[in-house]
Amino acid sequence: MEQLEEFLAKIRERASAYIGYPASMDFDYTELYPLLRYNLNNVGDPFVESHFAMHTKSFEREVVQFFAELFHAPQKDWWGYVTAGGSESNLYGLYLAREMFPHGMVYYSEATHYSVQKNLHLLGMQSIVIRTTKSGEMDCDDFRETIQSHRHQPVIIMANIGTTMTEAKDDVVLIKDMLKKYAIKHYYIHCDAALAGPYLALLDKGHFDFRYGADSIAVSGHKFIGAPNPCGVVLVKKSNRDRISHAVSYIGSMDTTITGSRNAVTPVFIWYALKKLGREGLLRKAMESMELAAYAVDQLNRIGIRAWKNEWALTVVFPQASEEIRYKWQLASDGDWSHLICMPGVTRAQIDLFVADMKQEANAGRVGSLDRVYLS
Amino acid sequence: MEQLEEFLAKIRERASAYIGYPASMDFDYTELYPLLRYNLNNVGDPFVESHFAMHTKSFEREVVQFFAELFHAPQKDWWGYVTAGGSESNLYGLYLAREMFPHGMVYYSEATHYSVQKNLHLLGMQSIVIRTTKSGEMDCDDFRETIQSHRHQPVIIMANIGTTMTEAKDDVVLIKDMLKKYAIKHYYIHCDAALAGPYLALLDKGHFDFRYGADSIAVSGHKFIGAPNPCGVVLVKKSNRDRISHAVSYIGSMDTTITGSRNAVTPVFIWYALKKLGREGLLRKAMESMELAAYAVDQLNRIGIRAWKNEWALTVVFPQASEEIRYKWQLASDGDWSHLICMPGVTRAQIDLFVADMKQEANAGRVGSLDRVYLS
Numbered sequence: 123m124e125q126l127e128e129f130l131a132k133i134r135e136r137a138s139a140y141i142g143y144p145a146s147m148d149f150d151y152t153e154l155y156p157l158l159r160y161n162l163n164n165v166g167d168p169f170v171e172s173h174f175a176m177h178t179k180s181f182e183r184e185v186v187q188f189f190a191e192l193f194h195a196p197q198k199d200w201w202g203y204v205t206a207g208g209s210e211s212n213l214y215g216l217y218l219a220r221e222m223f224p225h226g227m228v229y230y231s232e233a234t235h236y237s238v239q240k241n242l243h244l245l246g247m248q249s250i251v252i253r254t255t256k257s258g259e260m261d262c263d264d265f266r267e268t269i270q271s272h273r274h275q276p277v278i279i280m281a282n283i284g285t286t287m288t289e290a291k292d293d294v295v296l297i298k299d300m301l302k303k304y305a306i307k308h309y310y311i312h313c314d315a316a317l318a319g320p321y322l323a324l325l326d327k328g329h330f331d332f333r334y335g336a337d338s339i340a341v342s343g344h345k346f347i348g349a350p351n352p353c354g355v356v357l358v359k360k361s362n363r364d365r366i367s368h369a370v371s372y373i374g375s376m377d378t379t380i381t382g383s384r385n386a387v388t389p390v391f392i393w394y395a396l397k398k399l400g401r402e403g404l405l406r407k408a409m410e411s412m413e414l415a416a417y418a419v420d421q422l423n424r425i426g427i428r429a430w431k432n433e434w435a436l437t438v439v440f441p442q443a444s445e446e447i448r449y450k451w452q453l454a455s456d457g458d459w460s461h462l463i464c465m466p467g468v469t470r471a472q473i474d475l476f477v478a479d480m481k482q483e484a485n486a487g488r489v490g491s492l493d494r495v496y497l498s
Numbered sequence: 499m500e501q502l503e504e505f506l507a508k509i510r511e512r513a514s515a516y517i518g519y520p521a522s523m524d525f526d527y528t529e530l531y532p533l534l535r536y537n538l539n540n541v542g543d544p545f546v547e548s549h550f551a552m553h554t555k556s557f558e559r560e561v562v563q564f565f566a567e568l569f570h571a572p573q574k575d576w577w578g579y580v581t582a583g584g585s586e587s588n589l590y591g592l593y594l595a596r597e598m599f600p601h602g603m604v605y606y607s608e609a610t611h612y613s614v615q616k617n618l619h620l621l622g623m624q625s626i627v628i629r630t631t632k633s634g635e636m637d638c639d640d641f642r643e644t645i646q647s648h649r650h651q652p653v654i655i656m657a658n659i660g661t662t663m664t665e666a667k668d669d670v671v672l673i674k675d676m677l678k679k680y681a682i683k684h685y686y687i688h689c690d691a692a693l694a695g696p697y698l699a700l701l702d703k704g705h706f707d708f709r710y711g712a713d714s715i716a717v718s719g720h721k722f723i724g725a726p727n728p729c730g731v732v733l734v735k736k737s738n739r740d741r742i743s744h745a746v747s748y749i750g751s752m753d754t755t756i757t758g759s760r761n762a763v764t765p766v767f768i769w770y771a772l773k774k775l776g777r778e779g780l781l782r783k784a785m786e787s788m789e790l791a792a793y794a795v796d797q798l799n800r801i802g803i804r805a806w807k808n809e810w811a812l813t814v815v816f817p818q819a820s821e822e823i824r825y826k827w828q829l830a831s832d833g834d835w836s837h838l839i840c841m842p843g844v845t846r847a848q849i850d851l852f853v854a855d856m857k858q859e860a861n862a863g864r865v866g867s868l869d870r871v872y873l874s
Contacts, residue, residue: 123529123773126766129554130532136551137536143550145537153502155531158726160509161521173828174519175512178505206582207759217620237758244593244756246622344759350534352759380620382613383583383720383728385761390502397499452549 142453146348148467162386182389207352208316211340215312223276230280231260258290276308284318289437321408518829522724524843538762558765583728584692587716591688599652606656607636634666652684660694665813697784
């Protein structure tokens, strides 16, 4: 089909300059294509089987268990499932928080992914936006002042473990200390670790997991690990989850997931990547990506562009590039800033080509915001 | 990988006796597998492009347009997107209804898919369950009596165009007449046409589309058309949709979908099927499936099992089969009833084998509910 051929040619070309979004293409799931001959469906709870046989729940459970262990979920008190992506994972965490504290106030920083606002509106939850510091993490002074005047309400924290724009991490330990200081007994902490969750946990950095206070964690499958389509995992405490489960006779399964019918191919993609790479392979990828991100900052700085990155981040932030460069390299922008993200699969050669493009532009005086420097 | 080989062998075997769930396996998307090498994402609104290039929105728009035309959506006043399945499509319709009528009362029949209750709880919407007739459609007497005592509230109808268990169709025309009779000006009708939508529309039966009063329609992609994973389409009136859209700077796109990141491979699967088959091919499949369903009813009746089906349905209902048969043929059950569904791909040979199993069981006196006959 001509339309298809043309599309594949276009995608092949555009994939060669894909450094702006957090979606690794460093995968090969060819061995799994035979699955696509069937109409599979992981309907309902991954831990409950039924007469329906066309599912991959055994693989899904292994994926959920991998992340439960990686994030130090409390033994025998965890539960989770593979979602359609970060939005659904966060929606699930917030839904659980609402069920526990229907009159709770949600606090999230202004650098939070836009889908969270949409989720909160969907769920009808009250919320307050907290200021961020320049590098993008929640301003804890602002947070402290704000909860001081809302001590009568349960607190629901939506913490970013890697914001969309600068990959900043909110300080879960500090947040928890403050809740303790103000004697707030009713609280729930959801961590959106969509992007940075896997590598921070592998490197034991960031201090955001269940040991440090998370009640639930959202993580993406298609970002650092990579998949042909968006997917994610949500991990919660089983004891909390039990509050929102309802027995459903039709499917012979507990009705605990947000979506009923669920993609059953994706969990096998993620399972396959985890099996092939193991923790060691994933850690190696993380280290390589970190090095490449540091290299990108260095190369951009060398040509006079004040690029910077947060600690343990793969996201490199720099003054907004021109429309041409943002189009070619598919760069997301926010205000004065653009970013690139050194996902697994991004190569040094790509960074060099990008830096050459930026240099040409800087020489032509077209980088307009070089003076709007953050970390000078 | 051994685990994978074993799984594929199991799935191959179980697929041969897969007649209990509405998920066609009559497809071959091999030509599309090259797409799976990329990390694609139809993030945000399908009708809005951004710098992000790794998407298949042009295909998605064609799919949405196909269904807009099939369901006679008002010219230039329709919008929609490819969802992760029926739950998300229904959630979107109900979300839109809530935004239009925040104090509306939702009415749905007791035969409604369990995910709707979950959606309503998520959205915090008030609802009343309406009785069904024996064959599974909304009891219009009960509906009339109920709205009579709630005339002060806007009415939100969640109509089933093919219930899960008996594939019964709620009468949208009659419902609309009643709303008129009671002078209810503020109402919204969402049609869950997940299963039966495509073939009813092709056959011009059911009278549920935009011409007859639907404000939004949910339809599944993986059911009648078939796909390796659940997917769906939601179609709404664009003028209604505009009420819930918010501009989002990060992605340079309008934030109008429920999930942010969305599967971009699935829309191409559905596009491919629609292109290959066309309306004619789909209609042919529908007719063949109808004939097979009638054949299944006939064959079961011949051996003394009082099977029946609703008009223009592919779902054949019969007294609950034994645990062995329900396991082998993966039959869903509800109360006294089991069903099989003659999706495209189900063969006469499979029906014959199933009927032989049922006959053996009936001869052994193991079909316990033969006397609980509905249409005798």
